[in-house]
Structures are given as C-alpha cells and as structure tokens.
Amino acid sequence: MGPLLILVVLCLPVCSAYPLNGAVRQDHPGMDLAQQYLEKYYSFKKNVFRRKDSSPVVSKIREMQKFLGLKMTGKLDSSTMDLMHKPRCGVPDVGGFTTFPGSPKWRKNHITYRIVNYTQDLPRESVDSAIERALRVWEEVTPLTFSRMSEGEADIMISFEVGEHGDFLPFDGPGQSLAHAYPPGPGFYGDVHFDDDEKWTLGPSGINLFLTAAHEFGHSLGLYHSDKNESLMYPIYRVSTSAAQFHLSQDDIDGIQSLYGEPERQKNLGVVPVSSVSPRPETPAKCDPALSFDAVSTLRGEFLFFKDRYLWRKSRWSPEAELHLISAFWPSLPSSLDAAYEARNKDSVLIFKGGQFWAVRGNEVQAGYPKRIHTLGFPPSVKKIDAAVFEEEKKKTYFFVGDKYWRFDETRHIMDKGFPRLIRDDFPGIEPQVDAVLQAFGYFYFFHGSTQYEFDPNARTVTHMLKSNSWLLC
Ligand SMILES: *[C@@H]1O[C@H](CO)[C@@H](O)[C@H](O)[C@H]1NC(C)=O
Ligand SMILES: *[C@@H]1O[C@H](CO)[C@@H](O)[C@H](O)[C@H]1NC(C)=O
Numbered sequence: 427m428g429p430l431l432i433l434v435v436l437c438l439p440v441c442s443a444y445p446l447n448g449a450v451r452q453d454h455p456g457m458d459l460a461q462q463y464l465e466k467y468y469s470f471k472k473n474v475f476r477r478k479d480s481s482p483v484v485s486k487i488r489e490m491q492k493f494l495g496l497k498m499t500g501k502l503d504s505s506t507m508d509l510m511h512k513p514r515c516g517v518p519d520v521g522g523f524t525t526f527p528g529s530p531k532w533r534k535n536h537i538t539y540r541i542v543n544y545t546q547d548l549p550r551e552s553v554d555s556a557i558e559r560a561l562r563v564w565e566e567v568t569p570l571t572f573s574r575m576s577e578g579e580a581d582i583m584i585s586f587e588v589g590e591h592g593d594f595l596p597f598d599g600p601g602q603s604l605a606h607a608y609p610p611g612p613g614f615y616g617d618v619h620f621d622d623d624e625k626w627t628l629g630p631s632g633i634n635l636f637l638t639a640a641h642e643f644g645h646s647l648g649l650y651h652s653d654k655n656e657s658l659m660y661p662i663y664r665v666s667t668s669a670a671q672f673h674l675s676q677d678d679i680d681g682i683q684s685l686y687g688e689p690e691r692q693k694n695l696g697v698v699p700v701s702s703v704s705p706r707p708e709t710p711a712k713c714d715p716a717l718s719f720d721a722v723s724t725l726r727g728e729f730l731f732f733k734d735r736y737l738w739r740k741s742r743w744s745p746e747a748e749l750h751l752i753s754a755f756w757p758s759l760p761s762s763l764d765a766a767y768e769a770r771n772k773d774s775v776l777i778f779k780g781g782q783f784w785a786v787r788g789n790e791v792q793a794g795y796p797k798r799i800h801t802l803g804f805p806p807s808v809k810k811i812d813a814a815v816f817e818e819e820k821k822k823t824y825f826f827v828g829d830k831y832w833r834f835d836e837t838r839h840i841m842d843k844g845f846p847r848l849i850r851d852d853f854p855g856i857e858p859q860v861d862a863v864l865q866a867f868g869y870f871y872f873f874h875g876s877t878q879y880e881f882d883p884n885a886r887t888v889t890h891m892l893k894s895n896s897w898l899l900c
C-alpha cells in the first residue's frame with residue numbers, strides 16, 4: 427500500500443497516470459495550475475488524483491466553470507485557462523466559511539477598523555482614503571458605520587503581508603491571489619490581508635487598492651463570493667474600462683442587506699431636497715449627445731452634475747442619476763454655475779459663479795457667504811473660475827481659469843507660490859478652457875463640451891476619452 431502510494435504521487439507531474447475519457451489529460455500543460463487552483467479555491471482534495479478515474483476532476487472543473495460563468499465543458503479549454511491566470515481574491519469560492527454555523531455577521535452596527543501597516547507602493551494618505559472610500563461603499567447601503575482606530579484591537583485589522591504570514595493562507599508573490607479577508611467574529615475574524623507583492627495603485631495599471639479593498643470588506647462583513655459576474659463579490663479581479671463606472675450591483679446590495687438591512691435614512695448625504703418641485707418640461711435631456719455640464723462636484727460620496735437650474739445627483743452604488751432643481755437643495759444659490767468642488771477635509775462644497783462663491787454643508791449655505799473670489803488670492807484680472815477640483819491626497823484645490831491654473835492649499839488656506847501655470851504644461855492633452863473637473867478613483871475627469879478626458883495624474887497622461895454624460899449611463 428505504502429510504496430504504491432509513493433509511486434503514484436511521484437508520477438503525478440510527469441506522466442499520464444490514468445485514462446481520462448479524453449476530457450482532462452494528466453499531461454495537459456495546464457494541469458498543475460488547474461490542480462492548485464481547484465485545491466485552493468474549490469476544496470479539491472489531493473487524494474482524488476490517485477483515482478483511476480477522471481470524473482471527480484471533470485466534475486470539479488465543471489463546478490468551477492459554472493461558478494465563474496464559463497461554458498461547462500469539463501475541459502481545460504482556453505477560456506478556462508485564461509480565467510485561472512487572472513488575479514483574484516484569495517478566499518475560496520466554495521467550502522470556506524460555510525463550515526461556520528449560521529451566517530456570521532457583526533452583532534452591532536458600529537464597527538472599528540485599524541490600518542496596521544502600509545504598502546510602499548502608495549503614499550499613506552492614498553491608502554487611508556482608498557480604505558475609507560471602500561468602507562463607505564458598504565456604509566451607504568446598510569445601517570453600518572465605521573470608525574478608525576490608530577492603536578489597539580479593532581474589529582477589522584488591515585495589513586499588508588507577503589508570502590507565509592502566520593495564517594493558513596500564504597500569499598503567492600505577484601499575480602493570482604491578491605488579498606483575503608475573514609468573516610465577522612472576534613480575534614483575527616473580520617481582518618483583511620493584502621498581498622504586498624502586488625503593485626498597488628489607484629490608477630488603471632497594477633492592482634486597484636480601492637476595488638480590492640471594497641471586495642474584501644464584503645467578506646469582513648459576512649458576504650461570500652457571488653457567481654454573478656457583474657457583482658463586486660465575484661472572485662476574479664477585473665478593472666472596468668473606467669473605475670468611474672464603479673457601483674455595487676443589485677446582487678451585492680441584496681446580499682449585504684440580507685444581513686444588516688437597509689440604511690436607517692439617508693445618513694451619509696444628510697441632504698434632502700427642501701421642496702420637491704417636479705422638473706419642468708424644458709429639463710435638460712441627460713442622454714443628449716451634446717450635453718455639457720456647468721460644474722461637477724462630489725458631495726459626501728455622491729456626485730453632483732450641474733446644468734442650468736438643475737443638478738443630477740448620482741450615488742456610487744446606484745446606476746440611476748436623479749434630476750433636481752438646484753433650488754430644491756439650496757434655495758439661495760444662483761443657476762448656471764461656473765465651478766464647484768468638495769473640500770472633503772471640511773465637509774463643505776464650494777460653489778462659484780462670477781466673482782462670488784458660496785460654501786454649503788449638507789442643505790445649509792454657510793454664514794458669511796457669498797464671498798469675493800479675490801479673498802482666495804486671485805489677482806483682479808480673474809473675473810470668474812472655469813472649473814475647480816480638490817485633490818484629496820494632497821489637500822490642494824486646483825482652479826482652472828482660461829489656459830492657466832492656480833493651486834490653493836486647503837490646510838494653510840493660501841494660494842501656493844509659483845502659480846498660475848499653463849494647463850498644457852502640467853496636464854498634457856487637456857484643452858484650455860475646461861468646463862468642469864472631478865477627481866475620483868485616482869483620476870481627474872476634465873469636462874470640455876460634450877467630451878470628457880480621464881487623466882491619470884501619476885502618469886500625467888490622458889487614459890480615456892469619454893462622452894461627458896457617460897456618468898449618467900448614456
Ligand atoms: C504588517 O503587519 C503584519 C502583522 O503585524 C506583519 O505580519 C507584516 O509583516 C507587516 N507588513 C509590513 C509591510 O510591515
Ligand atoms: C457575464 O455573464 C453574462 C451571462 O451570465 C454573459 O452574457 C456576459 O458575457 C458575462 N460578462 C463577462 C464580462 O464575462
């Protein structure tokens with residue numbers, strides 16, 4: 427018995443040990459990868475390979491193909507091999523957490539997290555904000571709230587690790603397994619580990635930390651993998667053509683709400699229209715191919731697109747944008763605005779028209795406004811602002827005027843020295859006279875008429891050209 431077993435095991439990688447009905451051959455070049463993949467993610471038992479019968483392998487491959495939405499051929503065909511080479515979450519697709527009795531969830535609505543250490547790939551502030559935004563994705567659709575701890579034991583401990591790191595799920599160098607997370611519970615439960623052998627980024631190259639973190643937090647809150655390929659909880663990592671298109675799928679929302687229920691109220695925005703005037707017939711058509719925007723801003727995790735007397739409000743998790751009158755939120759504001767940006771460090775949105783600007787927080791226009799734009803440090807020659815955007819990581823605001831831009835320090839409250847500079851020198855590919863700018867997912871989105879430029883500030887290059895109204899899913 428013993429010697430036979432050794433012989434068969436030694437034989438494994440090199441020979442065709444058993445007849446395979448032509449379905450999966452032991453000498454298939456992808457067999458090693460397939461075996462590892464099935465063991466790691468589909469609780470395939472090694473000893474099955476000893477059998478003189480390929481049917482368990484075939485049925486396991488079919489199970490994997492079914493879960494990942496592939497044709498269930500039972501063969502290691504090219505689309506199956508392609509998908510097995512893709513980066514993915516390290517949490518298994520089956521057989522993992524289902525062994526815990528009941529569906530684990532947090533028995534409280536206020537959850538703490540701590541970022542234990544950092545990757546060298548990104549500045550600390552970028553990691554902080556990516557983590558915060560990834561938690562907000564779930565906060566917005568549940569009654570849950572999150573707060574950060576800087577020391578001690580938090581519910582969700584977040585760390586960057588390499589290789590073997592003290593749990594039974596070692597990481598595997600660059601590619602393949604990117605991160606994993608444990609379901610809710612005490613101790614290491616709820617914790618998230620990121621594989622620091624990945625190249626973590628917030629842009630299109632490398633692995634996007636925000637997207638990966640949002641997925642892993644789904645596990646930390648009690649969700650398993652979903653076989654719906656449009657969902658965040660699908661196990662394979664995908665970069666959408668533009669991270670701007672990110673929103674939770676209905677499947678993700680149904681999943682998390684089955685554990686925690688719906689948000690108590692619109693707690694995150696804290697903004698409700700003060701009057702519900704139904705839009706008039708002359709409202710702008712969101713899918714008009716010529717649509718341009720006056721100004722664009724974020725507001726507490728949502729996006730606001732201003733046009734004439736109206737604004738579209740779009741949350742990150744819902745594909746549908748709502749149309750409102752600007753006056754329904756802020757009765758004293760003018761229409762046809764020039765520029766708007768959210769100073770996230772102050773929970774304010776600053777809104778510009780002509781030589782004046784207003785600061786709003788939630789529904790309220792703050793006392794002391796409007797103020798003159800020259801109080802920000804502009805020379806008298808500047809009569810209006812075309813566009814403005816706040817860069818969260820650096821806590822700087824960029825003001826675009828004609829073919830120049832200024833940079834304002836939101837911490838020290840002064841205009842930075844050495845400005846204005848030419849837009850084309852620092853934002854190559856961006857036309858002068860921009861209508862609006864937005865920062866999201868590590869990119870700047872410049873709006874110019876009906877065209878939108880996705881600009882990667884690290885690579886200093888335009889990465890996509892889109893229609894301005896692509897945010898409204900046109
Ligand atoms: C981060 O902390 C974890 C847990 O203490 C440790 O295993 C890991 O090596 C640390 N990683 C880095 C990059 O310091
Ligand atoms: C997602 O699944 C649907 C059917 O379930 C399929 O038509 C579509 O091509 C899949 N999309 C991707 C990107 O794999």
Ligand SMILES: [Zn+2]
Nearest residue numbers: 515516517661
């Ligand atoms: Zn996962």
Ligand SMILES: [Zn+2]
Nearest residue numbers: 591593595619
């Ligand atoms: Zn781990």
